[in-house]
Ligand SMILES: [Zn+2]
């Protein structure tokens with residue numbers, strides 16, 4: 238089984254509150270990520286187990302994937318200890334991710350994930 | 360996970376977990392409780408009375424943008440009878456403030472409020488770009504903070520308003536409490552938690568978002584689709600404040616009530632008589648008439664250093680205190696060595712650009728004779744240096 242035939246899901250990812258500056262100064266991105274993440278959480282994101290092993294892609298995996306594949310600079314302002322840096326708000330389909338299981342939320346094709354920094358001056 | 364219904368209306372789907380209470384609430388209930396809590400903060404502290412002219416310190420950032428929207432909403436909903444203005448300071452930072460001022464100009468249209476923009480250039484003759492090109496990026500936040508505070512008061516005076524409201528939120532206040540603890544600045548610790556401050560003849564300043572969490576302010580802006588600007592200042596941000604903020608966010612992640620708890624801790628500190636006795640008596644700046652605890656106000660002192668160009672960094676450094684809080688009431692210390700250095704700076708101002716005379720709003724203005732007497736009486740100048748800043752400058 239080759240990597241190209243691995244199932245994938247497509248997501249809309251948005252950055253705000255200054256975070257977009259770390260992602261090519263683009264607020265809105267459409268990304269396609271592997272539908273399954275290596276297990277356990279925190280393992281190397283470049284390794285996708287063949288045959289549907291691992292765990293379903295969740296937001297923790299998305300954060301690691303964004304850091305490895307989309308982020309352009311200053312990774313420490315986005316990711317810390319396998320999750321977003323404290324002070325970054327996350328919404329899943331316009332709902333606070335704290336109501337959706339945070340990093341353990343299992344992503345579905347077409348989900349919209351928004352990351353907003355609260356750390357920039359008011 | 361099944362969708363949860365709102366803890367307040369039990370009908371709509373919850374979209375937010377409140378950091379303060381842990382409640383899961385829907386969008387409409389969130390708007391309502393957020394606005395109502397700000398209204399309660401305003402009424403419990405009796406911040407305004409009908410007919411007040413109130414300027415909203417507007418930077419184009421999230422807090423002041425949400426504040427302008429909420430102040431307008433509450434003024435209409437509860438008939439506060441306030442006349443609201445937007446007051447913005449243009450520090451003269453190309454690529455930062457010019458962009459954020461565009462946001463404020465859009466807010467002026469969206470909220471239908473008169474906007475006054477006062478620039479460092481017109482007031483001091485110096486833009487931050489020019490200041491940084493002269494002094495570098497080391498102390499520029501101090502200049503900016505001192506200049507902004509006085510500029511806001513002068514802008515308010517020009518608008519004839521009696522009151523400035525700023526977007527400082529609960530996170531900002533908790534962060535300032537932490538910084539004052541870490542600096543040992545007990546005198547400022549209790550004061551930084553006050554919702555409203557007013558000096559002898561200064562314009563009132565208050566913080567209607569004192570109990571509003573940053574998370575909720577940002578969520579409010581997101582769900583209301585408010586238009587705000589969010590880019591870091593291009594000149595070095597205050598690194599110390601940044602560390603305090605990161606620490607606070609770590610605490611909040613572990614226990615969301617940490618922010619309110621820290622504010623309450625700050626409020627619980629009592630400033631003893633011994634510490635109060637060392638606080639400096641207020642007077643007016645002998646050059647520009649602005650409130651000052653020394654012969655010259657901080658802005659005039661810093662401006663003099665800039666105008667001289669050659670003022671050694673150590674002398675400028677001696678005069679540098681924290682940017683965020685004026686008048687300066689920290690624990691104080693006097694030394695003869697510093698007195699000598701200050702005397703060297705306080706020579707004739709004839710050939711320098713200076714700041715126009717400060718006018719307090721008519722309602723608060725002291726009789727002119729008093730002011731002239733203060734100007735003519737030669738008051739002995741004293742150097743009061745914050746011991747903490749001395750150590751950081753050493
Ligand atoms: Zn509800």
Ligand SMILES: [Zn+2]
Nearest residue numbers: 644647656659
């Ligand atoms: Zn002055």
